[in-house]
Amino acid sequence: MTETPSIPNPISDERGLLLLLLDNQRTAFRNALSGLTEEQARSVPSASEMSLASLLKHVIDGEEAMTSRITGTPRGGGEDPVAAWMAAWNVTDDETVGVLLARFGEAQHATEAAVAAETDLDRDVHLPADVARWMTPGVAYTVRYLLLHQIEELARHAGHADIIRQSLDGARADTLGLG
Known part of the structure; x- marks a missing residue:
């Protein structure tokens, strides 16, 4: 079954839209793991070194x-x-899919709470130099930027997850929960 985003519709503001887009990508991850065994979720079935x-x-x-970083x-x-x-x-060994999915849910709720509490999406967020060096140069690291970057990261890796899932059993993450 497809995971339903926790964000209510209709979305009428930027914060809600950003959280919905994050949640859409989280759903893709949950779908990619749907119905797999621990062994399958940990396997590396493609040329990549990544497992789901x-x-x-x-x-x-x-x-x-x-x-x-947003909350300080x-x-x-x-x-x-x-x-x-x-x-x-x-x-x-103790990080089972169930444990990781529960942690994923906790991270989601923490992000939602942080975004709800944030008074200014344009507020600069300090990134240590050893982190900033991996980020897009020349941009202001604002709350908005960090949220957009997280959407970018989740989308990139949701695509990887889809390829890995297809390599495992031919299923596609975008259709696993439809039915």
């Missing part, structure tokens, strides 16, 4: 990092953000 589970963990980490809430551990980014590709 590692992609999911990566996008969760990216969303959590974005939300923590430091992430646990105080570790190097680049090292954290690299580690987010590695799925541990």
Whole structure:
């Protein structure tokens, strides 16, 4: 069954639209994982080194990092953000699809709360130099930019997820929940 976005329709403002677009991409991820076993979700069936589970963990980490930057809430551990980014590709034995999907839902709710509480989408958000070097140069890192970048990242990786899912069993993420 297709996941229904948690954002009410009709969308009449920019915040709602940005959250809806994020949620559309989250739904693509959930659909790509629909009905798979743990072994399938962790497998690497294509030329890429990515599995659906590692992609999911990566996008969760990216969303959590974005939300923590928007809210100014430091992430646990105080570790190097680049090292954290690299580690987010590695799925541990205890990070089952169910655990990761629950964390995905928590990240979604945290993002929605942060966006609802934000008074100015044009507010500059500080990015450490070792993070900013991976971002688009010459732009202001505003709340709006970070949300749009997260949509971009989710869309890019939802496409990867679709290819991986097709490589596993021929199913397409965009049609898995229709029926």
